[in-house]
Amino acid sequence: MRILIANDDGIDAPGLEMAAQAASRLSDDVWIVAPSAKRTAASSSLTIAAPVVMARVGARRFSCSGTPADCVVAAMAWLFADGAKPDLVIGGVNDGRNVAEDLAYSGTLGIAREATFWGVPAIALSRVKKPNIRAGDVDWLAGLLGALWQRRAAWALEAHWLSVNLPADLPAPLAQPMIGRDKIGREAEVVREQGDVVELVFPRGRAHASTPGDENAHIDAGRATVSRLGWAGGTALDDAFVAALNAS
Numbered sequence: 001m002r003i004l005i006a007n008d009d010g011i012d013a014p015g016l017e018m019a020a021q022a023a024s025r026l027s028d029d030v031w032i033v034a035p036s037a038k039r040t041a042a043s044s045s046l047t048i049a050a051p052v053v054m055a056r057v058g059a060r061r062f063s064c065s066g067t068p069a070d071c072v073v074a075a076m077a078w079l080f081a082d083g084a085k086p087d088l089v090i091g092g093v094n095d096g097r098n099v100a101e102d103l104a105y106s107g108t109l110g111i112a113r114e115a116t117f118w119g120v121p122a123i124a125l126s127r128v129k130k131p132n133i134r135a136g137d138v139d140w141l142a143g144l145l146g147a148l149w150q151r152r153a154a155w156a157l158e159a160h161w162l163s164v165n166l167p168a169d170l171p172a173p174l175a176q177p178m179i180g181r182d183k184i185g186r187e188a189e190v191v192r193e194q195g196d197v198v199e200l201v202f203p204r205g206r207a208h209a210s211t212p213g214d215e216n217a218h219i220d221a222g223r224a225t226v227s228r229l230g231w232a233g234g235t236a237l238d239d240a241f242v243a244a245l246n247a248s
Contacts, residue, residue: 008107015093025142042107068107089115092125099215112161121156127166159232178212
């Protein structure tokens, strides 16, 4: 079983090491391709027609100058171009929960989405900031990943992947949440004004808004959330609506 791990927090992030240790419980063929620096909120962006620098930093471990999704592309199109593609792609473990609108913004989820474009099952892992790290956390995560892999027929559908959010304490019961609303990038701070030019900063952080049953509610109650997401799951338009468009 070949596993590829990437993240958006950078090659030296503790969460990446946690994912690598957990994956190593499942396979001895684990590869890491991670950004050379933190690339938060990079979503699925790619670096097109511009250089992406890859640096070998260890055995089966590479640093990538590009985005989180670039890491997956580099692995599929270059690193494994003449060999077997991964059986599973893992994104994370992200430093912070990925909930609500993060489904679109998150580089961690962008990794999983990019993997599905290559037909590879993917799991995006995130955890609350400043978790209560314990010795058994890696073993618990390895058990969860193993159970998800064994049951992949239930979730690894075309164009779909899993998003898993871990609470502060492990082990934790699992829950399937509703998708909430808790947007990042809600405010703009003026850093500098000079004539018609204004320099803005969109501060980090979120409101931590929550409604019963959403991701934040479950995570704050100590549960780990598991969501199946997809990029090709749109709802069909009503036939009468389409007919009206054709008649217009």
